[in-house]
Amino acid sequence: MLAWVVALVGVGFAAAAASGPSNSPLTVPGTESQRGFDLIDKRFPGASADGATARVVFSAVPGQTLASSENVAAVRNVVAELRTGSSQVASVVGPFDDSQGLGPRALNADKTIAYAVVTYTTTATELSDTTVDALKRAAADGRRAGLRVEIGGDALTEVPVAGRGEIVGLAITVLVLILTFGSLIAAGLPVVTALWGVGIGIAGITALGGVLHLSGSTALLALMLGLAVGIDYALFIVSRYRAELADGHDGEHAVGRALGTAGSAVVFAGLTVVVALSGLAVVDIPNLTKMGLAAAATVTVAVFIALTLVPAFLGFAKRRILPRKVRKAEKNEGRESKASRQPRSSTAGFGARWARIVMARPLAVLVLGILGLGALALPVLDLRMALPDDGHKPRDTTQRKAYDLLANGFGPGFNGPLIITVNTGEHRDARIAADKASQIVGALNGVAAVGPPTVDAFDGVAMVTVVPKAGPNDSATKDLVSHIRDYRGELRAATGADVLVTGRTALNIDIAHRLATALIPYLALVCGLAFVLLLIVFRSVVVPLKAAAGFLLSVLASLGVIVGVFQHGWLGGLLGVDQTGPINSTMPIFLIGVVFGLAMDYEVFLVSRMREEYASGAQPRAAVVAGLGHNARVVTAGALIMISVFAGFIGSTEPMIKMLGFGLGVAVLLDAFVVRMTLVPAALALLGQAAWWLPRRLAAVLPNPDIDGARLGGEDAAGTVPPQRRPASQARK
Incomplete structure (x- = not known):
C-alpha cells in the first residue's frame, strides 16, 4: 500500500508541474489532404498554424442592411474592440477592412450578413479566460448596438468534462x-482502489499531455474505462x-486462491x-492511437491495482469484509471447524435457476436472442458518418x-471550403x-x-479556395472532392503542376475513408489476438469462436441503437440529445475496440467458472449451472456498475464522449445480460462436451x-486437502 501511495503522489507531482493539455493537431499520414497541409505549412508559414480562430458573424435586423452608416460604424467598433481585447490576439480582419485583403468577400450579396476573422497566437485550450471573455464582450457590445452577433470557430472550444x-x-x-x-467495507474497497488507479492514470496523462499532445x-x-474496469x-x-472465506480458508489462503482464480481471470x-x-x-x-494507448495504460494500472492493492486492503480488512450479521453469527455460535465446513452451494440461487430455464429450451432461446439483437442492429444499414x-x-x-447565418448568407458550402494546392516545383x-x-x-x-489564388514567395506553389454548393457533410461534397481528384491527370496536363485537394473538409473525408478501410484489418487483428488469448485461457477451440460471435452481435446491436438515438432522434429528448445528425466517424471503431475488450471481460469471468467446474x-450442463450459480450475481453487479459509470458520461459536454458513454452502456447491457448470461449458456447446452474440445497436439503445445485453479489445491495450514473442500461438482461426482 505504501508503494502505491508513493506512486500516486509521485505521478501527482509530475502532473502538477506539467503544462497541461494541449490541442493535438489532427493528422492523417499518407492521405492527399495531409500532403496538401504539409505543403502549405512548408511554403506558407502561418497559413495553417495551430493558433485558435474565431469568426464573428454580423447580421442586420430585418428591413436593414449592414451597409448603412450606423451598422458600418457598429461593425467597425466591434472589430476595433476585438483587436485590443487581449494580448493573445494575433490579427483581426473585418468585413470593411479592404486594406487587409478581406474586403467585400466577407459581405454577402444583399449586404445583410458579414463576418470578421480573429486569429490568436495560441491554441484554443490555452486561451485565457480574459481572452475568451473579451471575445464574448465584444459580441455583446455589437448586440447592444442593434446587430445580431454570433461567434463561430474553435476559440470557444471548452475542455470536455463529464x-x-x-x-x-x-x-x-x-x-x-x-x-x-451487504458490507460497507466490501462495497467501498472496489470504489477506492478504482479511484486510486484512475488517479494515477489521469495524472500520468496530464503529466505527458503537453509532451505527447494529448487532448482533454x-x-x-x-477516466471512463478506468473507473469501469477498475471497479469490476x-x-x-x-x-x-x-467465497473462499465461506469455504473455510483463512485469510492468506483465501486471498491466494482468489488471486489464483479470479485474479488470473482479471489478468x-x-x-x-x-x-x-x-x-x-x-x-x-x-x-486515435494516442487515445487508445492512454486508455490501455490506465486499464493496465487497474489490473496491477487489482492484483496488489486490493489484496493489501484485504490484508487489513480480514473478516470485516464479510457482512456484519455473518461475523456476529460466527462470534455467537463459534467458528465452524475447518474439517466440518461444507462448501457453498452452486445449484441454488437466481443464477442456477436462470441457467436451468435457459437450458430447458436452448435452441428457442438462442434463435430468439439472435433475432432480437438483429432487430436492434437494423438501423446500422442507414449509418451515416x-x-x-x-x-x-x-x-x-x-x-x-x-x-447557420454563414450558410444562409454565403451558401451551405461556405462552412466547408476546399483548398486546392498547385505545386509547379521549379x-x-x-x-x-x-x-x-x-x-x-x-x-x-x-x-x-473559386477564389483568387494565393502564391508563395518563390512563385512555385499556389493555394486556391473552392466553395462547394453543398454543405461540408453532404454526399455531394464528397463526390466533388473525388471528382476533382479524378481530374488530376487533366489538371497536370493543362497546368504542368501537381494539384492536391486539401482543407478541413477534405481531411474529414479522408479520415472517414481511412476508418472505413481500416475496420476489417482492425477486427481481424483484435479478434485474432483475443482468440489466441481465450484459446489459452479456456483450452477450447469452440468457446473463443462463440465469444467472438457474441461480441459481433453485441456491437452491431449497440451501434444500431446509437444510430436510432443520435442520427434519427428516437428517444433523443429523454437522453438530452439536442441535435441529430451523422455519427462521429471515429465512433464505430472506438465502440468496436472498447466493447470487444469489455465483452471478453464477462466472457472470461463467467465461462472461467464454468471451466473450473x-x-x-462436473458434466457439461452441470458445469454451466454451477458456473452461473457462482458468478451470475457478481456478473450482474459488475454489469450494473459499468452501465451506471458509462451512463454518467451521457451528460458530457463533448459529443463524442456523450455518444460513447451511451453506446458503451447499451453494449454492456446487451452483452452481459443477453449474450453472456443467456445466449452463452444456451449455446453451451447445445454443444455439450464439444464446447470444450481441443486437439491433442494443440493441447500439448499450448501453455496452461x-x-x-486446478493446481491450487485446497490445502489447509497443515497442507492436507480435506474432501469437503473440493468443488461442489467434484464432491457430487
Whole structure:
C-alpha cells in the first residue's frame, strides 16, 4: 500500500508541474489532404498554424442592411474592440477592412450578413479566460448596438468534462456494491482502489499531455474505462475472496486462491481490453492511437491495482469484509471447524435457476436472442458518418447560430471550403498554373465559387479556395472532392503542376475513408489476438469462436441503437440529445475496440467458472449451472456498475464522449445480460462436451495458465486437502 501511495503522489507531482493539455493537431499520414497541409505549412508559414480562430458573424435586423452608416460604424467598433481585447490576439480582419485583403468577400450579396476573422497566437485550450471573455464582450457590445452577433470557430472550444451524471453513476455504483456485498467495507474497497488507479492514470496523462499532445478527450476516455474496469476487477476478486472465506480458508489462503482464480481471470480480461485499445494503432491516425494507448495504460494500472492493492486492503480488512450479521453469527455460535465446513452451494440461487430455464429450451432461446439483437442492429444499414463541426452543435449555441447565418448568407458550402494546392516545383509560374486550374475546377458541377489564388514567395506553389454548393457533410461534397481528384491527370496536363485537394473538409473525408478501410484489418487483428488469448485461457477451440460471435452481435446491436438515438432522434429528448445528425466517424471503431475488450471481460469471468467446474469433474450442463450459480450475481453487479459509470458520461459536454458513454452502456447491457448470461449458456447446452474440445497436439503445445485453479489445491495450514473442500461438482461426482 505504501508503494502505491508513493506512486500516486509521485505521478501527482509530475502532473502538477506539467503544462497541461494541449490541442493535438489532427493528422492523417499518407492521405492527399495531409500532403496538401504539409505543403502549405512548408511554403506558407502561418497559413495553417495551430493558433485558435474565431469568426464573428454580423447580421442586420430585418428591413436593414449592414451597409448603412450606423451598422458600418457598429461593425467597425466591434472589430476595433476585438483587436485590443487581449494580448493573445494575433490579427483581426473585418468585413470593411479592404486594406487587409478581406474586403467585400466577407459581405454577402444583399449586404445583410458579414463576418470578421480573429486569429490568436495560441491554441484554443490555452486561451485565457480574459481572452475568451473579451471575445464574448465584444459580441455583446455589437448586440447592444442593434446587430445580431454570433461567434463561430474553435476559440470557444471548452475542455470536455463529464458532467454531474458521473457523480450519479458513482452513487449508483456504491448502492449496487452495498446490495451485493451487504458490507460497507466490501462495497467501498472496489470504489477506492478504482479511484486510486484512475488517479494515477489521469495524472500520468496530464503529466505527458503537453509532451505527447494529448487532448482533454483522451483523459476523459481513460477516466471512463478506468473507473469501469477498475471497479469490476476489484469486485470479482473481493467476491471470490469472500467465497473462499465461506469455504473455510483463512485469510492468506483465501486471498491466494482468489488471486489464483479470479485474479488470473482479471489478468486475461485486462489483456483483451489492452489488445483491443492498442489495436487502434492499425488505423494510423495518431490522435486515435494516442487515445487508445492512454486508455490501455490506465486499464493496465487497474489490473496491477487489482492484483496488489486490493489484496493489501484485504490484508487489513480480514473478516470485516464479510457482512456484519455473518461475523456476529460466527462470534455467537463459534467458528465452524475447518474439517466440518461444507462448501457453498452452486445449484441454488437466481443464477442456477436462470441457467436451468435457459437450458430447458436452448435452441428457442438462442434463435430468439439472435433475432432480437438483429432487430436492434437494423438501423446500422442507414449509418451515416462524419466528423462533427459547428453544424452539429445544439441550435441554441452561438456556434451553431453563426454556422447557420454563414450558410444562409454565403451558401451551405461556405462552412466547408476546399483548398486546392498547385505545386509547379521549379517552374516558378504558379500563378499562371493556378489560374488554369481555377478555370477547370470552377466549371465542374457542384462548385459554387473559386477564389483568387494565393502564391508563395518563390512563385512555385499556389493555394486556391473552392466553395462547394453543398454543405461540408453532404454526399455531394464528397463526390466533388473525388471528382476533382479524378481530374488530376487533366489538371497536370493543362497546368504542368501537381494539384492536391486539401482543407478541413477534405481531411474529414479522408479520415472517414481511412476508418472505413481500416475496420476489417482492425477486427481481424483484435479478434485474432483475443482468440489466441481465450484459446489459452479456456483450452477450447469452440468457446473463443462463440465469444467472438457474441461480441459481433453485441456491437452491431449497440451501434444500431446509437444510430436510432443520435442520427434519427428516437428517444433523443429523454437522453438530452439536442441535435441529430451523422455519427462521429471515429465512433464505430472506438465502440468496436472498447466493447470487444469489455465483452471478453464477462466472457472470461463467467465461462472461467464454468471451466473450473468442468475441470473439477462436473458434466457439461452441470458445469454451466454451477458456473452461473457462482458468478451470475457478481456478473450482474459488475454489469450494473459499468452501465451506471458509462451512463454518467451521457451528460458530457463533448459529443463524442456523450455518444460513447451511451453506446458503451447499451453494449454492456446487451452483452452481459443477453449474450453472456443467456445466449452463452444456451449455446453451451447445445454443444455439450464439444464446447470444450481441443486437439491433442494443440493441447500439448499450448501453455496452461491454470485459470480454473486446478493446481491450487485446497490445502489447509497443515497442507492436507480435506474432501469437503473440493468443488461442489467434484464432491457430487
